[in-house]
Amino acid sequence: MGVGPWQGPWPPGDEYDPDLLREGDRRNVVDRYRYWRMDAVVADLDARRHPFHVAIENWAHDLNIGSVVRTANAFNAAAFHVVGRRRWNRRGAMVTDRYQHEHHHPSVADLLAWAGSAGTGGAGIPLVGIDNVPGSVPLETYDLPRECVLAFGQEGPGLTPQLQEACDVVLHVEQFGSTRSINAGAAAAIAMHAWVRRHVFGQRPH
Known part of the structure; x- marks a missing residue:
């Protein structure tokens, strides 16, 4: 489950977690939130609870x-x-x-x-x-x-x-x-x- 390290130039945006981009994202999250920081995911969910x-x-x-x-x-x-x-x-x-x-x-x-x-x-x-x-x-x-x-x-x-x-x-x-x-x-x-x-x-x- 999950994805490996980001391939190519890193995407812009404060929502991305450098550690996840570097090491891969094995969390149980939908593709929309791959490589996102946890607090950024929560903030996005909060906007549409x-x-x-x-x-x-x-x-x-x-x-x-x-x-x-x-x-x-x-x-x-x-x-x-x-x-x-x-x-x-x-x-x-x-x-x-x-x-x-x-x-x-x-x-x-x-x-x-x-x-x-x-x-x-x-x-x-x-x-x-x-x-x-x-x-x-x-x-x-x-x-x-x-x-x-x-x-x-x-x-x-x-x-x-x-x-x-x-x-x-x-x-x-x-x-x-x-x-x-x-x-x-x-x-x-x-x-x-x-x-x-x-x-x-x-x-x-x-």
């Missing part, structure tokens, strides 16, 4: 957190929020967390307080839970708000009762097989893609 956030509960060091963070990077989420334990397993993120903005909230109440003053003009943004619990609404038929926090629980137990209560709505991904639930990382990817379909491509749910 999408206004949805991702919140992940971290009470049992769930291995899926890294996968959710990696997907949040792929869809250029505004930021990701870790609720509970500050330390989380970063292996699945494949270093993508370095290109994002990370926030830590010791409790659900702290996340809710942050969301209450976030968004355009500090008017607050809703928490949208993703979990197949009683009373949840199908994601496929719900019109996701443009500014929101998509909240995910841990693999197995899902969203805690505290976070469910804090959410404006809890959505589930419709399933048609025998399994009770899909992987938490997969559900997160589906939810983020649903947001992109709605707000980037303008496809309203039916």
Whole structure:
């Protein structure tokens, strides 16, 4: 994976990293950012971040957190929020967390307080839970708000009762097989893609 040392005269521009140009770029980045400094990549992403956030509960060091963070990077989420334990397993993120903005909230109440003053003009943004619990609404038929926090629980137990209560709505991904639930990382990817379909491509749910 990656590219070797730059061949020929070096390209102009402050975004390029001399070490990467000299030694090659083996990072997990799209071709657009080959040989760029990390802070230059972050600045470019910041200029076009999408206004949805991702919140992940971290009470049992769930291995899926890294996968959710990696997907949040792929869809250029505004930021990701870790609720509970500050330390989380970063292996699945494949270093993508370095290109994002990370926030830590010791409790659900702290996340809710942050969301209450976030968004355009500090008017607050809703928490949208993703979990197949009683009373949840199908994601496929719900019109996701443009500014929101998509909240995910841990693999197995899902969203805690505290976070469910804090959410404006809890959505589930419709399933048609025998399994009770899909992987938490997969559900997160589906939810983020649903947001992109709605707000980037303008496809309203039916």
